[in-house]
Amino acid sequence: MTLNELKLGQPAMIKKVGGEGRLRQHFLDMGVIPNAEVTLVKYAPMGDPIELLIHGYKLTLRLSEAEKIEVEPLESKKSVKTAPSKSKNSKKSKSHHPGLGEEGRFHPKGSGDPLPEGTKLTFALVGNQNSGKTTLFNQLTGANQHVGNFPGVTVDRKDGAIKGHPETLVTDLPGIYSMSPYSSEEIVSRNFVLNEKPKAIINIVDATNIERNLYLTMQLLEMDVPMVVALNMMDEVTANAGTVDVNELEALLGVPVVPISAAKNQGIDELVRHAVHIAHYQEKPLRQDFCCETDHGGAVHRCLHGIAHLIQDHALKADIPLRFAASKVIENDTLVLAQLMLEQNEKEMIEHIVLQMEKERGLDRSAAIADMRFAFIDKVCSQTVTKPKQSRESIRSEKIDRILTGKWTAIPAFIIIMAAVFFLTFNVIGGTLQGWLETGIDALTGLADTALTNAGVNEVIHGLVIDGIFAGVGSVLSFLPIIVTLFFFLSLLEDSGYIARVAFFMDKLLRRIGLSGRSIVPLLIGFGCTVPAVMSTRTLPSERDRKMTILLTPFMSCTAKLPIYAFFVDAFFPRYKALIMIGLYLFGILTGIIVAFLFKGTMFKGEAVPFVMELPNYRLPGARNVAQLLWEKAKDFLTKAFTVILVATVVIWFLQSLDPHFNFTEVQEESILAMISRLFVPVMKPLGLGDWRICTSLISGFMAKESVVSTLEILFGEGVETMMSSAAAASLLVFSLLYTPCVAAIASIRRELGSKWAAGLVVWQCAVAWVAASVVHLIGVLVGGI
Amino acid sequence: MNIWDVVVIIAVAAAVGAAVAGIVKNKKKGRGCCGDCSSCGGCAYKER
Numbered sequence: 001m002t003l004n005e006l007k008l009g010q011p012a013m014i015k016k017v018g019g020e021g022r023l024r025q026h027f028l029d030m031g032v033i034p035n036a037e038v039t040l041v042k043y044a045p046m047g048d049p050i051e052l053l054i055h056g057y058k059l060t061l062r063l064s065e066a067e068k069i070e071v072e073p074l075e076s077k078k079s080v081k082t083a084p085s086k087s088k089n090s091k092k093s094k095s096h097h098p099g100l101g102e103e104g105r106f107h108p109k110g111s112g113d114p115l116p117e118g119t120k121l122t123f124a125l126v127g128n129q130n131s132g133k134t135t136l137f138n139q140l141t142g143a144n145q146h147v148g149n150f151p152g153v154t155v156d157r158k159d160g161a162i163k164g165h166p167e168t169l170v171t172d173l174p175g176i177y178s179m180s181p182y183s184s185e186e187i188v189s190r191n192f193v194l195n196e197k198p199k200a201i202i203n204i205v206d207a208t209n210i211e212r213n214l215y216l217t218m219q220l221l222e223m224d225v226p227m228v229v230a231l232n233m234m235d236e237v238t239a240n241a242g243t244v245d246v247n248e249l250e251a252l253l254g255v256p257v258v259p260i261s262a263a264k265n266q267g268i269d270e271l272v273r274h275a276v277h278i279a280h281y282q283e284k285p286l287r288q289d290f291c292c293e294t295d296h297g298g299a300v301h302r303c304l305h306g307i308a309h310l311i312q313d314h315a316l317k318a319d320i321p322l323r324f325a326a327s328k329v330i331e332n333d334t335l336v337l338a339q340l341m342l343e344q345n346e347k348e349m350i351e352h353i354v355l356q357m358e359k360e361r362g363l364d365r366s367a368a369i370a371d372m373r374f375a376f377i378d379k380v381c382s383q384t385v386t387k388p389k390q391s392r393e394s395i396r397s398e399k400i401d402r403i404l405t406g407k408w409t410a411i412p413a414f415i416i417i418m419a420a421v422f423f424l425t426f427n428v429i430g431g432t433l434q435g436w437l438e439t440g441i442d443a444l445t446g447l448a449d450t451a452l453t454n455a456g457v458n459e460v461i462h463g464l465v466i467d468g469i470f471a472g473v474g475s476v477l478s479f480l481p482i483i484v485t486l487f488f489f490l491s492l493l494e495d496s497g498y499i500a501r502v503a504f505f506m507d508k509l510l511r512r513i514g515l516s517g518r519s520i521v522p523l524l525i526g527f528g529c530t531v532p533a534v535m536s537t538r539t540l541p542s543e544r545d546r547k548m549t550i551l552l553t554p555f556m557s558c559t560a561k562l563p564i565y566a567f568f569v570d571a572f573f574p575r576y577k578a579l580i581m582i583g584l585y586l587f588g589i590l591t592g593i594i595v596a597f598l599f600k601g602t603m604f605k606g607e608a609v610p611f612v613m614e615l616p617n618y619r620l621p622g623a624r625n626v627a628q629l630l631w632e633k634a635k636d637f638l639t640k641a642f643t644v645i646l647v648a649t650v651v652i653w654f655l656q657s658l659d660p661h662f663n664f665t666e667v668q669e670e671s672i673l674a675m676i677s678r679l680f681v682p683v684m685k686p687l688g689l690g691d692w693r694i695c696t697s698l699i700s701g702f703m704a705k706e707s708v709v710s711t712l713e714i715l716f717g718e719g720v721e722t723m724m725s726s727a728a729a730a731s732l733l734v735f736s737l738l739y740t741p742c743v744a745a746i747a748s749i750r751r752e753l754g755s756k757w758a759a760g761l762v763v764w765q766c767a768v769a770w771v772a773a774s775v776v777h778l779i780g781v782l783v784g785g786i
Numbered sequence: 787m788n789i790w791d792v793v794v795i796i797a798v799a800a801a802v803g804a805a806v807a808g809i810v811k812n813k814k815k816g817r818g819c820c821g822d823c824s825s826c827g828g829c830a831y832k833e834r
Contacts, residue, residue, distance in 0.1 A: 452790075457790050465798065642805060647802060
């Protein structure tokens with residue numbers, strides 16, 4: 001039977017891992033290997049994807065991916081392979097401390113072969129996703145990088161010197177599960193270690209999930225680079241009555257192992273001492289050979305060593321560590337094979353060796369190598385690790401998940417949580433704070449106004465300061481509390497681990513429109529503001545998904561459009577206020593779905609990337625981390641308000657106040673802005689929006705959506721209801737909903753996708769808005785005569 | 787034009803000048819703080 005046919009809670013043993021290429025390799029690297037025990041924990045509320053327990057951690061897979069894995073059910077109480085752990089009855093003899101990476105033990109003090117003084121000690125910080133790399137990076141360097149509880153928060157490398165060691169440079173790399181490149185961030189990490197040749201590697205290992213983490217460790221050891229293992233989250237292990245025999249682990253791996261708790265800043269000094277020492281003295285791993293001479297007649301062992309001898313000269317020439325090159329050649333890693341430049345005869349010889357190994361071992365090449373690694377890990381863990389049956393964090397997560405990802409409760413809980421977030425943001429906390437800030441800004445504007453009047457300042461200059469700068473920058477500044485509050489809640493959701501669950505149960509729905517569950521995060525943020533929504537797409541593993549998600553984000557109505565809706569609904573449709581407001585949001589989502597189908601069938605053909613993701617345990621968000629994020633957001637927003645928006649406000653004020661001959665004019669119809677707006681009148685006429693003032697307000701909306709209403713109020717005065725029909729108002733509402741995002745959003749899209757995509761998006765959004773608005777206008781005129 | 791006109795003009799010019807300088811400075815550095823510290827790393831990148 002296949003994995004998707006397994007019953008809930010039933011353990012099974014994996015017999016065969018199907019699929020092909022990188023996805024299959026990724027399965028194997030995640031521990032989905034023949035003979036591993038797996039339990040189906042849960043179906044997502046819509047029946048797909050599924051949550052599995054394997055090697056003591058939770059993994060999500062889609063049914064279509066699970067179909068490729070053959071399993072054999074095991075009786076519940078007779079599972080063959082429990083989590084490797086030391087026997088409770090085993091005699092605890094004190095293990096010898098090998099003293100690796102310590103001066104005076106590994107080599108006599110003052111001896112060794114140190115690097116020349118002044119050499120920059122470069123470190124690569126490498127580890128699995130969500131293993132605490134960025135937390136450790138912050139502790140090591142004193143940096144303030146944001147930490148999340150969502151696999152793949154770090155998508156770019158970050159550098160910093162270790163505190164008190166200016167001669168060092170640590171690079172925090174994106175989390176990876178193996179040295180087989182699966183996603184773009186995994187390629188970043190692998191290339192860094194292979195090409196930039198750091199002086200040493202700090203390998204962070206999550207002690208609560210040590211088996212899977214050591215899989216990467218073994219491949220890093222093959223790189224023949226000095227390395228220290230930082231055994232993170234040891235506090236969680238010991239709190240749950242687990243232990244790790246660090247000395248024994250150090251002896252078996254042949255590299256220094258330092259237990260730490262990055263979050264609690266424990267063991268960091270010792271880690272730094274070891275890391276600096278091994279880098280300075282270039283102390284390489286004592287062990288790289290993990291294959292067993294007796295396992296299945298030593299099939300893998302003989303194959304690996306045979307190929308290693310065969311490619312030795314090529315590996316030397318290509319400057320690739322030999323052992324690493326040999327195992328990658330067996331795995332058929334195309335990138336390594338291309339670099340080795342083997343001759344045809346050699347390729348054929350290798351193929352023969354591999355075929356013989358497959359025959360003797362009874363597993364295909366990739367599975368055999370993965371099995372060899374996991375067999376060694378099992379051996380190491382059985383000698384060194386005493387695992388508690390289940391950690392408190394895991395039990396707590398299971399309890400929470402019964403509701404938050406339960407079959408009947410997940411979607412209602414999600415709706416309630418999101419409704420609460422938006423309600424608290426826009427009404428209670430953010431709304432109230434915004435009201436206070438607006439009062440403060442109004443008071444300040446009033447004071448400035450009075451001061452300028454009393455000082456007898458020229459009216460034109462007075463207008464520039466009060467109607468231009470104070471009104472423009474002030475209106476944008478008033479949104480600061482909303483943005484900070486929204487990010488506060490989104491940060492809580494992400495740091496707690498809930499967003500990963502949302503991606504899990506929304507995957508099936510999103511897959512229908514060609515996206516994966518991970519795209520839900522940017523789309524949700526898009527209801528707040530398009531700018532951070534676009535930036536958050538960086539966590540998506542595929543370029544296709546990223547582009548598609550960015551192009552769909554503007555269809556999620558951002559909060560800045562709310563004043564426009566409120567203004568027109570109050571003026572034209574007061575009886576259907578709530579209905580039309582909700583309708584507009586739904587219309588945006590519906591248009592997004594239609595466009596997604598269009599994209600899926602044209603520009604973005606194919607399927608979304610496989611949904612192979614680890615579900616982290618729920619954790620309490622750190623106050624420092626959240627506060628730091630809020631400060632960054634507030635600082636960024638304020639910087640923007642006093643740079644880009646200040647300049648834009650002044651420019652618009654001048655365009656509004658000057659006529660084409662650069663004389664100040666009181667008559668707005670004669671202004672340069674009106675002249676520009678009239679160019680758009682013929683285009684907007686079919687929508688019932690053939691008034692230059694409407695065109696002006698829509699153009700000002702390009703700078704900031706909030707300014708559409710203020711511009712209309714200035715240009716129309718009080719009587720907008722008498723100046724346009726209800727059909728035109730409906731058309732304007734739809735056009736405002738769908739037309740080009742503001743300049744800040746376009747700038748962020750440009751940063752992510754480049755100028756061509758950004759320009760294309762402006763034209764595309766305007767075209768979609770024009771078509772939709774003209775249809776609405778036509779229906780309004782024909783059906784209702786409104 | 788009184789003295790306060792001159793003072794306000796200078797103040798506005800200084801504010802706009804500082805804003806433009808801020809924009810140019812960010813542009814020159816290549817990657818200013820985009821505010822998305824969760825996934826950017828731009829600031830750390832600059833320090834290298």
